[in-house]
Amino acid sequence: MKGLFVTATGTGAGKTTVATALARALRADGISVAALKPIxxxxxxxxxxxxxxxDASGDPALADDPRWYRAAxxxxxxxxxxxxxxxxxxxxLLATLCEHARARFVLVEGAGGLLVPLDRDHTIADLAVSLHLPLIVVAPDRLGVLSDALTTCEAAARRGLTVGALVLNRTTPEPDVSTRSNARILAERLPRIPIVLHGYGATDVDPALRALAR
Ligand SMILES: Nc1ncnc2c1ncn2[C@@H]1O[C@H](COP(=O)(O)OP(=O)(O)OP(=O)(O)O)[C@@H](O)[C@H]1O
Ligand SMILES: [Mg+2]
Incomplete structure (x- = not known):
């Protein structure tokens, strides 16, 4: 399976925002994409x-597979x-994902953050491990992101997961004072992980994110 697993430092961080923008960008590059929300x-x-x-994949039926996990x-x-x-x-769920992934680049959005419990024994990280996909970690670019992002990247590394990119996402129009140094400090502490910005209301994505599909 070729693709990326989109996770985050927590719920509401911007996974869907970044994944839909990336799906559209990849399609514009001529890549056939299936962006999926299995859970x-x-x-x-x-x-x-x-x-x-x-919708961003150009295949609305992808959302309607009755085998996806849904809860009210x-x-x-x-x-x-x-x-x-x-x-x-x-x-x-893994079998269903493999079916939809055939001959397409998949973007699999997790649910909440990386260690959200799926059942007594498994978390979202286990799903990413089973799919053998590199991660995109989305983190709101605001005060508190340093520890949240470092914790998520450490948990990923511990499980053998590769982080293809850490996306600092501007979820509000006005940045707070921490946004001046968040990217620099994270780059210092995570030298092997590309840190990319996603602007407030942005519809395109950083070229480094598109490059992950090559
Ligand atoms: N860069 C951005 N610019 C403007 N609004 C944003 C941005 N990122 C996120 N938002 C808004 O913040 C909210 C949460 O974003 P989103 O739904 O993408 O998060 P999520 O990580 O997918 O959440 P969930 O855990 O529920 O799946 C949404 O209302 C979204 O429109
Ligand atoms: Mg979402």
């Missing part, structure tokens, strides 16, 4: 992320299971 919660009743990703409660899959929702079946 989505807070689906009541619309799987909004899956829809946005499928805006919780981790394990928390939803404890609440009475059917348990997530990781093996079957």
């Amino acid at each position: 989505e919660t807070g689906v009541d009743p619309v799987a909004a992320d899956a829809r946005a990703l499928a 409660a805006p919780l981790s899959p394990y928390a939803a299971e404890l609440d009475g929702a059917p348990p997530l079946q990781l093996d079957s």
Whole structure:
């Protein structure tokens, strides 16, 4: 499988924003893309992320596969299971992902951050490991990002996951005082990981992100 796994320092960091922009950019480069959201919660009743990703792929049906994991409660899959929702079946999700990945570059969006529990034993990181895909880690470019991003990258490295890029995402129009030095400090501490910026309201992506698809 060729592609990237889009994870984040936490929920609402900008995974869908960056993944949809990247999907459109890759399609403009002539690459056939399937941007997928295999696990989505807070689906009541619309799987909004899956829809946005499928539309950005130019293949709206990608969002409608009934085998994707969906839960109404805006919780981790394990928390939803404890609440009475059917348990997530990781093996079957992997098989479905492989089917959709045939002959296409996949962008797989996780759910929340890297260590979100899928069931008693597994996290989002296990899904990324099973898919053998490099990560894009999306992190809001604001005060607190240094520790959040370093923690996520350390957890990834510990599991043998490669981080293809760390995206500092401007989720607000006005940057806070930390944004002057966030990129520099992260680059110093993560010398092997490209740090790229994604601007507020940006529709295109940094060329370094496009380059990950080559
Ligand atoms: N660069 C940006 N410019 C403008 N708005 C942004 C940007 N990044 C994120 N947002 C907004 O912040 C919110 C959260 O972003 P997004 O849905 O992409 O996060 P996510 O990581 O996919 O969240 P989830 O964990 O729910 O999947 C959305 O309303 C989105 O439009
Ligand atoms: Mg999302």
